[in-house]
Amino acid sequence: MSPQTGPDEREVARYTDRYFARTREAIARFGDARVTYALFLRRPVCFAPRLMIEWLEAMAAERDTSFDIDCQFEEGAWVGAGEPLVYLSGSFRHLVDLETLYLQRLGATCVAAYNAYAMARSLPKVAFLAMDARHCAGLEMAEMMAYAASVGSRAAQRECDAVGFIGNATDATAHYFGNQRGYGTMPHAFIGYAGSTVRAAEMYHELYAGEPMTVLVDYYGHEITDALAVCRRFPELAGQGELSFRLDTHGSRYVEGLDMARSYAVLERHSPSAVREYRTEAELRWLHGTGVSAAALFHLRAALDEAGFDAVKIVASSGFSPAKCRVMASVNAPIDVVGTGSFLPENWSETFATADVVDYDGTARVKLGREFLLRNGEGEALRARQGAPEKSL
Numbered sequence: 497m498s499p500q501t502g503p504d505e506r507e508v509a510r511y512t513d514r515y516f517a518r519t520r521e522a523i524a525r526f527g528d529a530r531v532t533y534a535l536f537l538r539r540p541v542c543f544a545p546r547l548m549i550e551w552l553e554a555m556a557a558e559r560d561t562s563f564d565i566d567c568q569f570e571e572g573a574w575v576g577a578g579e580p581l582v583y584l585s586g587s588f589r590h591l592v593d594l595e596t597l598y599l600q601r602l603g604a605t606c607v608a609a610y611n612a613y614a615m616a617r618s619l620p621k622v623a624f625l626a627m628d629a630r631h632c633a634g635l636e637m638a639e640m641m642a643y644a645a646s647v648g649s650r651a652a653q654r655e656c657d658a659v660g661f662i663g664n665a666t667d668a669t670a671h672y673f674g675n676q677r678g679y680g681t682m683p684h685a686f687i688g689y690a691g692s693t694v695r696a697a698e699m700y701h702e703l704y705a706g707e708p709m710t711v712l713v714d715y716y717g718h719e720i721t722d723a724l725a726v727c728r729r730f731p732e733l734a735g736q737g738e739l740s741f742r743l744d745t746h747g748s749r750y751v752e753g754l755d756m757a758r759s760y761a762v763l764e765r766h767s768p769s770a771v772r773e774y775r776t777e778a779e780l781r782w783l784h785g786t787g788v789s790a791a792a793l794f795h796l797r798a799a800l801d802e803a804g805f806d807a808v809k810i811v812a813s814s815g816f817s818p819a820k821c822r823v824m825a826s827v828n829a830p831i832d833v834v835g836t837g838s839f840l841p842e843n844w845s846e847t848f849a850t851a852d853v854v855d856y857d858g859t860a861r862v863k864l865g866r867e868f869l870l871r872n873g874e875g876e877a878l879r880a881r882q883g884a885p886e887k888s889l
Contacts, residue, residue, distance in 0.1 A: 502551045502597055502600075502601065502636060503597060504554075504558065505555065505558040505559065508555075508593055508594065508597065509593070511596065511597060512593045512594070512595070512596040512597060513595070513596045516592050516593040516594075516595055516596060517593050519592050519593070520589055520592050520593045523588055523589045523592065524589055528587055528588055528589045529587075529588045529856050529857050530585065530586065530587065530588070530856075530857055530858075531585065531586070531587075531588040531591065531853045531855060531856055531857075532583050532584065532585040532853065532854055532855035533582075533583070533584040533585075533591065533595075533851045533852065533853055533854065534580040534582075534583055534584075534851070534852055534854045534862075534866075534869035534870075535580065535581050535582040535583075535584060535599070535602060535849060535850070535851045536578055536579060536580050536581055536849070536850055536869065537575075537577070537578075537581070537603055537606060537607075537846075537847075537848070537849050537850070538577055538578060538846070538848070538850070539577050539607070539846050540574065540575065540576055540577050540610065541574075541575050541581075541606035541607055541609070541610045542572060542573070542574060542575070542606060542609035542610040542612075542613045542644075542647060542648050542651055543567070543569045543570070543571055543572060543573045543574075543575050543581060543606060543609075543647075544571065544572070544602075544605045544606050544608075544609040544643065544644050544647040544648075545567055545571065545581065545582060545602060545605075545606075546571060546643065546647075547601045547605060547639065547640055547643055548598050548601035548602045548605075549565055549567075551597070551598060551601055552565060552584070552594065552598055553565075555590075555594055556586070556590070559590050561586060561587055561590045562586065563584060563585065563586040563590075563591065564583075564584070564585040564586060565582060565584055566582065566583040566584070566585070567581070567582050568580055568581060568582065568583070569581065571647060572609070572613075572647050572648070572650055572651035572654070573651075574610075574613075574651075575606075578868065580869055581602070581606070581849075582602075583854075583871065584598075584851070585855075588853075588856075595851050598851075599848075599849045599850070599851060600636075601640065602849045603847040603848055603849030604637070604640060604641075604644075604841055604844075604847040605640045605641075605643065605644045605647075606644070606847075606849070607644075607841045607846055607847045608640070608641050608644035608645065608648070608839055608840060608841055609644040609645070609647040609648035609651070610648060611648065611817075611818050611838075611839040611840070611841065612624075612626075612644060612645040612647070612648030612649055612652075612661060612839040613647075613648035613649070613651045613652050614648075614818040614821070614822075615648075615816070615817075615818050615821045615834070615836065615839055616648065616649050616652035616653070616658040616659070616660040616661065617652045617655065617656055617658060618818065618821040618822045618824075618825045619658075619821050619824065619825050619831065619834065620652070620656050620657065620658035620659065621658075621659060622659060622831050622832065622833065622834055623659045623660075623661075623662045623832065623833045623834070624645075624649070624659070624660060624661040624662065624833070624834050624835075624836060625661070625662065625663055625664060625665070625679050625811075625833060625834070625835045625836070626641070626642055626645040626661055626663070626664035626665065626673075626836070626837070626839070627664070627665045627680075627813065627835045627836060627837045628641050628642075628645075628664075628665070628836070628837030628839065628840050629641075629642075629664070629665050629666045629669075629837075630665075630837075631837045631840060632840070635668075638666070638668075638669065639668075639669060641839075641840060642664050642666075642669030642672050642673075643669070643672050644839075645661045645664065645672070645673075645839055646661060646672035646673055648661075648839070649661035649673075661673060662679075663675050663678065663679040664678055664679065665678045665679065665680055666678045681700060681709065681710040681711070681742075682696055682700055682710075682711070682712060683712075684712060684714075684715050684744075686700075687712055687715040687716075688715060692716075692722075693711065693712070693713060693715060693716060693718070693722035693725070693726060694722070694725050694726055694729055696711065696712075697709065697711045697726045697729065697730065698729070701730065701733075708733075708738040708739070708740065709730070709733060709738065709739055709740070710739075710740040710741070710742050710811055711723075711726050711739070711740070711741055711742065712741075712742050712744060713726075713741045713742070713743065714743060714744050714745040714746075714751075717749065717752060718752050719741075719743060719745065719751045719752045719792075719796060720751075720752045720753055720795070720796060720799045721752060723741045723796065723799070723800065723808075724799065724800070724803055724805070726739070726741070727739065727800070727803065727805045727808060734805045734807065734808050735805075735807055736807065737807040737808070737809065739805075739808050739809070740808065740809040740810065740811050740832065740833065741796070741800075741808065741809075741810055741811065742811040742812075742813060742835065743788050743792065743793065743796060743810060743811070743812055743813070743814075744788065744813045744814050744835075745786075745787050745788055745792065745814065746786075746787060746814065747781075747785075747786050747787035747814075747815075748786060748787075749786055749787075750786050750792070751788075751789075751792035751795060751796070753795060754791060754792060754795055756784065756785075758791075759783075759784035759785070759789060759791035759792075759795075760784055760791075762784075762791040762794050762795050762798075763783060763784055763790065763791050763794070763827070765794075766794040766798075766827075767790070767794075767827040767828065770783055770790065770826075770827045771783060771784065778819070779819075779823050782820050782823045782824070783823065783827065787814055787815070788812055788813065788814040788815070788816075790823070790824055790827050790829040793810060793812060793824075793829045793830050793831060794829065794830060796810060797810060797830040809832035809833065810830060810831055810832050810833075811831075811832065811833040811834070811835055812824075812829075812831045812833070812834050812835070813834070813835035813836065815838055816834045816835075816836040816838050817836075817838035817839075817842065818838075818839070820838070821834070852866050852869055854866075854869050854870050854871070855870075855871075
């Protein structure tokens, strides 16, 4: 099995829902039909069909048949809840047992693309890195999520000239972002191995001289102290804007030098209206709580600037979901790059794509309540004939 294509013809029967396989056997006995499926989701999405289409085309070639794949939107387009995404036509016998597998390549991908788009649109001046690979359930999901991030990113770039996703974490899927290699410098384990944040930076610089350097600064809980120490050790990199610090402080403690009261004071200084409007508990935590809060980012930025290291960049990570990105945007938090895996769908039930047959040998027919999936107004006519209720998802 290739993560790019999925199961081949020999494996389909093992991976598809059994009732689809049994239906294929029945159709083989009682006669084939040409059918059209309508594919849709029950929530708004960003259309990301390419991996599904490539797999369907590969399966059609293996089965010596052809499928008509009529996409209703361009890749990256916003699609409303319940709107047909694709009309898929062909031999019922050759399509029926593929439904499980092609839907797997559509639903979660479209939702992840929507989330990536929303994040890039919220923070249009910030670069994003897709750091989701280790949170994916296997190689196929990692492939789908990287593709999705690239689709959502391009949509935001077109719409509001956003910087968007400039890369991701693995070499295997870097091509979706126009790169040959993934991005990344050092994990927390390397800081522990080195024995100090400065020593880790020295080791990295010795091995990868001439490259920009991003250094984690939260391992020892000395985010400000260690960041300034690395700047003083590498003043040329700092002055040239080739040095970045990744803030990944976990949610059980405050960044060095902050507590609740000091965090409020930082926000009052840099964004006085931040906590004076209605906020949920989660939003307040992202503003002045533990972990990578807006206050923590302002605090680090101020320390660097006051020490004369205003060209040094800040990479923010740790739970940067679409909602957290909106909060950071609302206070203009000082972020240059966001490292995120949180464009992955949080509510998996929202990713369930559905396929319904809407035409059999040229006759419009669909289960009661799904007439809205029919083409060209056929749904209204069929509903009138059948006395069906109003459309339902």
